[in-house]
Amino acid sequence: MSKTSSSPSHQMASNHQDHFESPDYYQLDDLLSEEHLMIRASIRDFVKKEITPFIEVWAEKNHFPNEIVSKFGMIGAFGPTFPLQYGGGGLDYISYGLIMQEIERGDSGMRSTASVQGSLVMYPIYTYGSEEQKQKFLPKLASGEMLGCFGLTEPNHGSNPSGMETSFEDKGDHYLLNGAKMWISNAPHADIAVRLGKR
Ligand SMILES: Cc1cc2nc3c(=O)[nH]c(=O)nc-3n(C[C@H](O)[C@H](O)[C@H](O)COP(=O)(O)OP(=O)(O)OC[C@H]3O[C@@H](n4cnc5c(N)ncnc54)[C@H](O)[C@@H]3O)c2cc1C
Structure with a gap:
């Protein structure tokens, strides 16, 4: 039985265990930096604990795990490429791609929640919004408060x-x-x- 927290979504018990290990047949990992590998490993670990054990039950019960929003904020999955001053992580786009790839492996809908927030909500505000709008919304969107x-x-x-x-x-x-x-x-x-x- 995989249970990692007592949140309502995790009380929906699941027997599913995620033993995924990524084979690297083409040695693509050699193209990544230590930082990239570390970021990918930490998100993979998060997905194994917080998403894959539960996702089938959530889907069957038509349940959106609201707690995942603040958890995505905590692990830096919302707008990781944005500057620190707006709550972003100041990371490069390879890091962003790796974060989304790992979440997508867990579930496409969960990845949509994260990538819509970063690329389709935060990005237009960052690019076209006033300074007041950026300060008002971006840090809260990055942290998952919004x-x-x-x-x-x-x-x-x-x-x-x-x-x-x-x-x-x-x-x-x-x-x-x-x-x-x-x-x-x-x-x-x-x-x-x-x-x-x-x-
Ligand atoms: C899970 C999910 C989440 C979504 N989230 C969002 C969201 O957050 N925000 C948002 O705005 N939208 C969202 N969408 C909508 C999504 O972006 C569109 O459905 C998608 O872009 C396809 O566009 P369309 O519906 O206009 O289909 P179309 O582009 O009209 O395609 C319909 C069909 O026609 C075919 N087709 C299209 N053009 C041609 C052509 N020239 N020649 C031959 N065949 C063609 C396509 O291959 C397809 O089979 C979401 C959709 C899904 C399924």
Whole structure:
């Protein structure tokens, strides 16, 4: 029986044990630095303890483990490439890829939760947001205090932005957003939504 904590999600018992060891037939690990290997090993360890023993039960019970959000924050899985001043890890993109690869091995949905937060929520705020928005949202998103989602896809046009119907209007002291989105990862649990809309 694998039980690593007494959180509600982990009380959903599982007999699954994860003995994964990655064979390196093409010696690709030689291309990685000591730091990369250390990062990968620590995330692999996390996935073995916190995700793979439970994921099948969570999927069967249609359960989203809310505690995973702060745990991802703790291990630096949210926006690891962002500067330290915004709560990021200041790591390179190889590190980011390795972190996502390990989480993806555990479960694709869990990886979506992490990569949507970093690449689709934090990145637009970091790149296009005001300094005030960056300071307000990025550290909380990096730590997992906040969860975000990103909405491009629509019922009538899928993820084709040129067909997008969602629009926004500048009302002076606020924006009015009108439209519908679908298939938005993290949406049911998110505190902040980055939405695409046309003028
Ligand atoms: C689990 C999950 C999570 C998601 N999370 C998000 C999210 O967080 N935010 C968000 O905005 N969206 C999200 N999406 C939506 C996702 O990004 C889109 O569904 C995806 O990009 C495909 O776009 P589409 O639905 O417009 O399909 P299309 O691009 O229209 O594709 C439909 C089918 O047509 C085929 N096709 C497309 N173009 C051509 C062509 N030119 N020639 C031949 N065949 C073609 C494709 O291969 C496919 O089989 C999510 C989807 C899933 C399944």
